[in-house]
Amino acid sequence: MMDQSTIELVTIETKKSRTVKKSKKDFRDKYFIKDVENITGIKAFTIRVWEQRYGMLVPKRTDTNIRYYEEEDLKYMMNVALLNSHGYKISKISVMTRDEVQRRTLHISENNSTYQNQIQSLTNAMVHFDEKEFNKIISINMLKLGMEETTVNIIFPFLQHVGILWLSGSINIAHEHFITNLIRQRMYVAIDQVSTPLLPNAKKFILFLPNGENHELSLLFASFILKTRGHNVVYIGSSTPIDDLNQLFKVHHPDVLFCAITNANSNIPIQVYINTLARNWPNTTICLTGNQIVKRRDLKAPSNCKIIASPNDFYTYLDALQSGGQV
16 A cells, blocks of 8 residues: 555656757767867867967868867867877877877777776767777776776766766767667676675665666666675666555565666656655665765655765675674
8 A cells, every 4th residue: 555655756757758858960070169178178278279389170160150170170189188198298299190199099098097098088989989999998997907996987987977078068869878878788797797696694685766767877886786795686777666666575575775866857856756765665774876866965865765875885885784784
């Protein structure tokens, strides 16, 4: 029997229609100077100085006389930014051919494992929809660092950078879908390869996203962490209505519900949602994460709810469980 707040929330979920920001084009043929600044990190003023002093770029003009750059110009400037950040003087870069700039950039990408360098390389591959290069960068880092360190220090910061580029209009939804699907595939493979046996005192976690929420990456990473630490995972995934969750709970009787809310366009009132979860399952710990949880300073977490603000928070929580702490 659902209480009134649950019924109201189910009604909201049923009526909910997800809004998605749309770009004018799925693929871009023009990048304005602000786009180049956002993607490369080189200030617009500096780009203009380099154009005038070294002739590194020759921007084209729109019919209304606004300067713009083509895709090859953007790729070149991303490589220039990477070389410059690794000690190459701009006067030296300016006399290199574009092929030489690219060769030196690839050498740095393959031999320098600093996190920021890898994030920049992933951004480069994303902007040019280079699936082979994107997967190669991820594979190299997973071999060197492992799945956890690669995700925490490279993939998640990269996704934050993608979010900034998305909000600024420098990339579009095709870029986001491209990289999200590639990362999701790698996480599925990593989860399938986990062979850790269940702990004698393993806890059962149900992992789910609210109805209308489809951003699974943080949930997949949580699944990987839990499985590698010997816990029992029931992975439900995206867009789970509250009444379906109620039925699942009756079947699995989990120790913990783990929920992520990332979608900024969600029409579900978040405070009402977490209050409903807490009231429906008062004797169960509910772990909450995602940008729409972590960044909200006005949320009041009920006593049986725990906000997971970072991977380190999750590690700490699981360490406490393993040492016999309360769920």
